[in-house]
Amino acid sequence: MKALTRKQQDIYEFLLVNQKKLAYPPTLSELCLMLGLSSRGSLHKHIKALIEAGLVEPIDRKQTGIRLTEKAKEPLLDQDGGLPFVGRIAAGKPIEAIENVSYLAIPEQIKTKNPCYVLQVKGDSMIDEGIFDGDWVVIEQRSEARNGEIVVALIDKSEATLKFIEQYPHETLLIPANSSMAAMPFLPEQVEIQGVLVGQMRSYT
Amino acid sequence: MKALTRKQQDIYEFLLVNQKKLAYPPTLSELCLMLGLSSRGSLHKHIKALIEAGLVEPIDRKQTGIRLTEKAKEPLLDQDGGLPFVGRIAAGKPIEAIENVSYLAIPEQIKTKNPCYVLQVKGDSMIDEGIFDGDWVVIEQRSEARNGEIVVALIDKSEATLKFIEQYPHETLLIPANSSMAAMPFLPEQVEIQGVLVGQMRSYT
DNA sequence: AAACTTGTTCTTCTTTTGTTCTCTTGGTAT
DNA sequence: ATACCAAGAGAACAAAAGAAGAACAAGTTT
Structure with missing residues (x-):
């Protein structure tokens, strides 16, 4: 399994921190807005790396409105309580x-x-x-x-x-x-x- | 059970929140008004998904003016986890x-x-x-x-x-x-x- | 009887989504 | 210098979600 690049780590951390604030799993476009990017294509490359690393998973059936969610294993970031x-x-x-x-x-x-x-x-x-x-x-x-x-x-x-x-x-x-x-x-x-x-x-x- | 789409989640949440304010279970037309839609047919597809997910049920009495009500089991929606x-x-x-x-x-x-x-x-x-x-x-x-x-x-x-x-x-x-x-x-x-x-x-x- | 309204099923259309591609830029190592 | 790689932008595409409206059967109202 390839190591994550810096940007990919940043995105993963962003997802961990903000996940609970989101009403539903974000779309690529929404993530672009939050991250200050203007190309879904660029972001998708990073997300793909996270998926391959097992840190994130598409929310559902194939090419449906595909969204992200943290993996079943959601270690870290609980602490408060x-x-x-x-x-x-x-x-x-x-x-x-x-x-x-x-x-x-x-x-x-x-x-x-x-x-x-x-x-x-x-x-x-x-x-x-x-x-x-x-x-x-x-x-x-x-x-x-x-x-x-x-x-x-x-x-x-x-x-x-x-x-x-x-x-x-x-x-x-x-x-x-x-x-x-x-x-x-x-x-x-x-x-x-x-x-x-x-x-x-x-x-x- | 298929996962709910975004719109379906929105509608379900709307029903949860507004259920108690309604004297009668709403009809499709009434729901369209409240949700800002103009087609019963479109709404019906979403409601159908909610029914299949077990979150909502027709008020029955056969073919009478059929309406929706939340399922007996509706009480949740977690609060930050x-x-x-x-x-x-x-x-x-x-x-x-x-x-x-x-x-x-x-x-x-x-x-x-x-x-x-x-x-x-x-x-x-x-x-x-x-x-x-x-x-x-x-x-x-x-x-x-x-x-x-x-x-x-x-x-x-x-x-x-x-x-x-x-x-x-x-x-x-x-x-x-x-x-x-x-x-x-x-x-x-x-x-x-x-x-x-x-x-x-x-x-x- | 006729005139609704109900839920339901279709087909058609637009918008949005994920995905893949190419091209460009900037930094780093050899 | 050249080669390499992370990173971003943007175009293009198939599929899905979403919306709109027409049409229908069955019930209730007038």
Whole structure:
């Protein structure tokens, strides 16, 4: 895939920034006006490059009124109110970090005033709590939890997992929500709390 | 389903905005006046597209003076990316509408390009699918579904419910995801699909 | 009965869109 | 210098969107 030229990057950035302000996807002529160009033909060459790069797609059927829209993958440019999606968590492994951090828009109702981040769940250890493989969870960043809360726990500084927690003076229990799995006892110093579950989301598409 | 053209979007939006001001559903001629057109024939082509998209429906009574009305499901139009939270759904009752519609910021990943809205679930009929009492669900507004999808179904024009659907020529099954509940058989004409589940969210706070 | 009005279907026409082309300009590297 | 490439302008084209109007069947009104 060829690298984008400077002008193409500019146009792509323009689309990212202005997309939400537009009532509908812009036509080439309209984009020319906004960008100060006077030739659809010139612009089309750049758009074509963006399409080949997978950053933009025609809105519809072939030669219909063809318009542009951002690709299904719309990374970046959320930030305002969005939470960082930082990685995947699977029981028994460290959190698998994501290369490019993206930001998700999260409803106020399922986050807190404190800093939060988003993980994707791998595995079925919380299935009885309605947290399935592939679900996203919103985690409030803190290092302490009350008994009965669901936490992201780091075990022996190596394994991360999502479990109910029960803390007693000389023992910490990490309890899966899966009838086929048993609670796991640890010494308090083995378990480091990295956050507490405050929300969960799932996509069916 | 074909995508709407620009003009069709404009007309649909016009209907959404002006619907409440009109005493009766408008005729084609009246709409022409309001929209500044001078040909019923041209307008009719656009309206036909809206009907096929399920966004509008004839007021029926056979061949009487036929008029248009927005479909039962019209309530949306997101507000800068947010989806409208329109009510609660409990098996066995109509959707309980919310007095003041609020808008929730929803991550791109759990909504679709088509109009969506948000309901809060009451009851445990989908518990085996990880959809619990109090969860929010994101519903894509459409009137048809494939077998195996989870839909908002209106039964006998009176009860709304969230269930798996299986449609056969002479029977429509609504299937709960709860081992203690049985599938419910209906005649196809008893069941009207109001939307399809595309996402789910839960707050733990 | 005749005189509307309704939705619907056609055909015709203009405007706009995406696309491809050629030509020109300016900057950069060899 | 020559060669190369990004970039813009503008012409030309097929296809689509949009608009206008004529014509028709069926209903309601006068």
